Amino acid sequence: EAGVTQFPSHSVIEKGQTVTLRCDPISGHDNLYWYRRVMGKEIKFLLHFVKESKQDESGMPNNRFLAERTGGTYSTLKVQPAELEDSGVYFCASSQEPADTQYFGPGTRLTVL
Amino acid sequence: GENVEQHPSTLSVQEGDSAVIKCTYSDSASNYFPWYKQELGKRPQLIIDIRSNVGEKKDQRIAVTLNKTAKHFSLHITETQPEDSAVYFCAASIGRAAGANSKLTFGKGITLSVRP
Numbered sequence: 001e002a003g004v005t006q007f008p009s010h011s012v013i014e015k016g017q018t019v020t021l022r023c024d025p026i027s028g029h030d031n032l033y034w035y036r037r038v039m040g041k042e043i044k045f046l047l048h049f050v051k052e053s054k055q056d057e058s059g060m061p062n063n064r065f066l067a068e069r070t071g072g073t074y075s076t077l078k079v080q081p082a083e084l085e086d087s088g089v090y091f092c093a094s095s096q097e098p099a100d101t102q103y104f105g106p107g108t109r110l111t112v113l
Numbered sequence: 114g115e116n117v118e119q120h121p122s123t124l125s126v127q128e129g130d131s132a133v134i135k136c137t138y139s140d141s142a143s144n145y146f147p148w149y150k151q152e153l154g155k156r157p158q159l160i161i162d163i164r165s166n167v168g169e170k171k172d173q174r175i176a177v178t179l180n181k182t183a184k185h186f187s188l189h190i191t192e193t194q195p196e197d198s199a200v201y202f203c204a205a206s207i208g209r210a211a212g213a214n215s216k217l218t219f220g221k222g223i224t225l226s227v228r229p
Contacts, residue, residue: 003156033216042117043157043202043219056214091157098215099145099208106156 002026004094004105012111018080021108025074025094031055032075033095033102034067038088046090049075050098061086082112115140117205119220126193128229136203136220137185143205146179146186147217151200160201161188193227200224 005024013019025032034046046065047057051072060067064083069075079086089109093102116139126132138146147162163170163177163186170177176189190197200222208215 031215035217035219040221042221043204043217045216045218048214048216056216058214059216095215099206101147101159101162102215102217103159104149104157 004092004103006090006092006105006108008108009106010109010111012113013082014113015084016081018078019082019110021077021079021090021110023075023077023092023094023105025092026103029094029096029103030072031095031098031100031102032069033093034075034077035091035093036088037091037107038085043091046077055098079110082110084112086110087112115143115205115207115218117203117218117220119203119223121223122221123224123226125226125228128193128195128227130193132188132190132193132197132225132227134188134201134203134223134225135185136187136205137183138205138218139184140205140207141181141184142207143218145206145208145215146177147204147206148177148188149202149204151202151222153199157202190225193225195227195229198225198227 007022032049037043045059048055049069089107092105144165149157151157179186203220204217
């Protein structure tokens with residue numbers, strides 16, 4: 001079975017620009033999570049979708065971050081405008097049921113200059 | 114909210130020796146504890162997990178123990194090999210409780226180096 005995929009693998013942008021990250025979960029997985037790891041720190045939860053609905057967005061840093069999952073398939077995470085502190089690796093994970101194993105994607109490394 | 118602490122931050126062992134990585138958690142409602150291994154440039158991969166209704170789980174050279182009273186859980190790797198070198202993350206979740214969110218709270222990760 002194909003794993004979780006993320007695009008792009010790397011993105012380098014300047015402060016103030018906009019970036020959109022994409023995640024394709026494992027087919028049939030209703031639960032989709034976004035996490036972020038800032039260099040040297042722990043992987044931190046951003047938000048959780050169940051199908052197209054946001055179950056929990058308590059980890060979203062501020063209103064510069066917008067996540068969508070139209071149709072309940074792939075998800076996008078947009079950062080607008082990007083700030084220096086947004087740099088890090090953004091991971092997406094999916095699971096079939098909420099308490100099941102979460103399978104991670106390879107991550108998108110975002111660098112904001 | 115939940116807080117997960119992971120110690121030590123780095124660990125170096127000789128090939129063939131055992132490695133033990135410890136994590137503590139703060140929320141007594143947590144009931145699911147996965148361990149992820151991340152090799153350089155790759156995605157985090159689940160290597161073993163444990164739920165709060167058991168105290169220990171083994172899978173070949175890897176085992177995880179859980180002490181709910183003390184709120185800590187540990188990863189044990191026996192007969193370490195160079196390919197075990199990676200970053201290991203512990204995590205906690207209260208995903209099985211009714212109405213609970215299944216988000217994972219991670220420790221900071223530990224870099225394990227296995228010297229040949």
